[in-house]
Amino acid sequence: MPVLGIHHLGIAVDDLDAAVLVYGQLFGARLENRETLASQGVEAASLHTGTGRIELLSPLGADTPVGRFLAKRGPGMHHVAFQVDDVALELARLRAQGARLVDEEPRPGLFGLQVAFVHPEATGGVLAEFVRDDRD
Amino acid sequence: MPVLGIHHLGIAVDDLDAAVLVYGQLFGARLENRETLASQGVEAASLHTGTGRIELLSPLGADTPVGRFLAKRGPGMHHVAFQVDDVALELARLRAQGARLVDEEPRPGLFGLQVAFVHPEATGGVLAEFVRDDRD
Numbered sequence: 453m454p455v456l457g458i459h460h461l462g463i464a465v466d467d468l469d470a471a472v473l474v475y476g477q478l479f480g481a482r483l484e485n486r487e488t489l490a491s492q493g494v495e496a497a498s499l500h501t502g503t504g505r506i507e508l509l510s511p512l513g514a515d516t517p518v519g520r521f522l523a524k525r526g527p528g529m530h531h532v533a534f535q536v537d538d539v540a541l542e543l544a545r546l547r548a549q550g551a552r553l554v555d556e557e558p559r560p561g562l563f564g565l566q567v568a569f570v571h572p573e574a575t576g577g578v579l580a581e582f583v584r585d586d587r588d
Numbered sequence: 589m590p591v592l593g594i595h596h597l598g599i600a601v602d603d604l605d606a607a608v609l610v611y612g613q614l615f616g617a618r619l620e621n622r623e624t625l626a627s628q629g630v631e632a633a634s635l636h637t638g639t640g641r642i643e644l645l646s647p648l649g650a651d652t653p654v655g656r657f658l659a660k661r662g663p664g665m666h667h668v669a670f671q672v673d674d675v676a677l678e679l680a681r682l683r684a685q686g687a688r689l690v691d692e693e694p695r696p697g698l699f700g701l702q703v704a705f706v707h708p709e710a711t712g713g714v715l716a717e718f719v720r721d722d723r724d
Contacts, residue, residue, distance in 0.1 A: 454615060454616035455615045455616050455617070455637045455638045455640070456638040456639065457637065457638035457639035457640040458594055458597065458637065458638075458639075458640030458641075458642075461594065461597060461668055463712075463713075463714055464713075465712055466712070470712075471712055474710075474711065474712060475711075477685060478682060478685070478687060478706070478710065478711065478716075479590060479591045479670055479716070480590035480591050481591070501591045501593065501594065501670060502591045502592040502593035502594075502670075502671070503592065503593035503594075504591070504593040504594030504670070505594075506594075506668075525661075526713055527712045527713035527714075528708070528712075528713035528714055529665040529668065529713075529714055532597055532642075532665065534615055534637060534638075534640070535638070546614060549613060549614070551614060570614070572664070574610075574614065575610065575611075575614065576599075576601055576602070576606075576607055576610060576663045576664075577599075577600075577662055577663035577664035577665075578599055578663075578664055578665055580614075580615070
């Protein structure tokens with residue numbers, strides 16, 4: 453089975469502290485982890501929503517991927533991450549199908565996880581991520 | 589626990605048949621159900637992605653909620669649905685917090701499920717849905 457499930461839904465926000473509060477109040481989301489990843493220009497908070505998980509993303513500056521997303525689209529859903537056992541294998545499978553990728557190789561992502569992104573052009577407008585998470 | 593988990597991710601698409609094929613090829617998504625809900629102006633396909641679920645939404649016309657979304661934003665992620673035990677209770681809880689709602693009462697949604705939508709203004713730009721699903 454290529455995809456084990458939805459690992460998380462990534463959401464771009466203007467104010468990370470405020471968003472953590474709002475998702476807690478509205479949906480009972482509980483903070484799992486919080487991290488700044490300077491190489492990606494993002495500060496992120498991972499929250500559990502029952503068995504699900506959302507990842508709130510706040511840009512470290514305007515000239516970052518999430519900063520440009522916010523300027524263009526405003527706050528809202530940014531990407532969906534599918535959990536897989538082998539990120540490199542999934543990338544190879546998609547490449548063989550001619551799907552456009554953002555990351556040609558797995559790379560370190562937030563929270564020490566191995567990730568790779570698939571280009572929205574391949575999916576009909578959805579930025580998708582593969583993630584391996586041995587913690588689950 | 590207010591939210592049991594992420595029930596599905598709703599994705600607006602231009603061509604439902606093509607999208608079902610693409611999500612199958614790229615992510616191993618398997619068709620669970622397909623339905624036209626004329627009252628909402630939408631044709632939908634529910635797909636399993638491992639333990640996760642995505643809902644592909646195609647508008648029946650331009651002057652429908654999904655048709656207007658596509659015209660404004662293009663294809664892509666449309667909403668996230670949180671599974672709950674009691675949709676009415678969650679709506680009451682959010683109303684008591686002053687959160688803006690789309691649906692003031694639970695209503696019949698796709699696939700015979702009881703649903704209600706929360707306005708993106710309440711969440712920082714994310715259209716969120718509560719859904720009760722006794723099938724799971």
